[in-house]
Amino acid sequence: MELTEAFLKYQAAWPHIHYFIAVLCLVAAVYKLTNIVLERKAILRSFEAFPGPPAHFLFGNVLEFKQDGTDLFRALKWAEQYPYAFPLWFGPSVCLLNIHHPDYVKTVLSSTEPKDDFAYRFIESWIGNGLLVSNGQKWFRHRRLLTPAFHYDVLKPYVNLMSESAQTMLDKWEKYANTNETFELFEHVSLMTLDSILKCAFSSNSNCQTEGGTNAYIKAVYELSNLINLRLRTFPYHSDLIFRLSPHGFRYRRARKVAHSHTNEVIKKRKEVLKAETELSRIQTKRYLDFLDILLFARDEKQQGLSDEDLRAEVDTFMFEGHDTTASGLSFILYCLACHPEHQKLCREEVCQALQGKDTMEWEDLSKIPYTTMCIKESLRLYPPVPGISREVTKPITFFDGRTLPAGSHIGVSVFATHRNATVWENPNVFDPLRFLPENVSKRSPHAFVPFSAGPRNCIGQNFAMNEMKVVTAMTLKRYQLIKDPEYEPKIIPRLVLRSLNGIHIKIKPVEQEE
């Protein structure tokens, strides 16, 4: 009897619970909305001195980006209209100052301001709090720890490993050379740069170039880059909870699992090999010291090594940064040379003279191809593999023209728009490697050309990347003539790294057949 009464009472209370939940939701919604309005007002006040394109209240400027290969050029148009900088909205209360002039870039990149918590937060859920994303003491400690992994002596033997990886790729291209068939470059080059970073940084021999089919890790990186881009553009997805519950969140976790299991496997195999080793010096005498050795043997003052989580974050960071950026750079360089046979011819002559009959590049040859190096830089200018980076200022920042932004503001450095800024570069859209003749470089601000960023957070792998791009470009030109296929114009899109919506296609012919 008592039980029935209690049950009835409980049932009677139900409608009140519904009301209570409804009121709670309403209060939360009003609270959230008020916050958005207040945040928006504060941002509008902060960005007062910076006029910019009109933005939709909810979607900001995002709807102007059609995802069809024109987005970077859309932003370039705004850059012409609003010199130095303009606000770019990513939602009702997310806005960053998009900057595109060397004098502005210098102020931001020479500071020690941290990575911003908006874009990098989304990347961090994949690559962890490694060197690319971390800030403060942790970043400083890891940067100091990892700098020796990019020392000249460490990079030297890598050139032979890079040559090997390039050779495998070029052998695979025989079939296209013989059939005059147009083919997509980016995927081939990604496999090659993955093969090479695995060998160089992780002493791991993979057969990823020859195993056939699509490589699971590369496919996962592609998916993760797309989904992170989608998150940036879709303001409800800025909330972790909403993204987590969405189908895109599900796809993201699935791809992340694949990427992580790839890096876990590399770490596991290596730990097994090193089981017997206790001293770093013993390894050094056996072979060159690679990046993973340094991570595994790192000890702080208290003899503490890196936690498993920190180790995985660095491996994920270097696996991604070390292959995808270079793949983008190389794919566009080869495309640029296919579009400009006159420069291609000069590079080939230079390469043939430098290599003197050899088919592979060696360390000593890297400095013998200055014209090719200028072409590589010109391609990095027009097609920067990292088209934009961002910071969040912790104190007010003042630019050279006196305009300021308060602490807490987000600033995006548009590498793409800086590299095509018509007030700095004459005919900015024209491929002209002579811009990189020393006498021309000395007339420009060093911050006019920042494919590897600049200042304290510059790219730790830039020498590695430049070496790899020189090796692969030279070996490719030695063996093949690159030909543009006018049917395929790349539609460039920013996806963490610069990619092309429709791939990058060229034709090749063996060099002997060159008329």
Ligand code: HEM
């Ligand atoms: C063409 C190839 C490459 C380009 C264009 C490039 C570009 C960049 C840029 C622009 C940054 C600054 C990012 C930011 O501020 O958010 C950066 C940072 C970084 N890059 Fe690269 N990168 C390339 C290749 C590599 C390679 C091969 C590696 C490793 C082997 C690497 C590892 C890193 C790391 C770890 C950072 C973070 C450094 C720090 O904050 O201390 N990169 N890279």
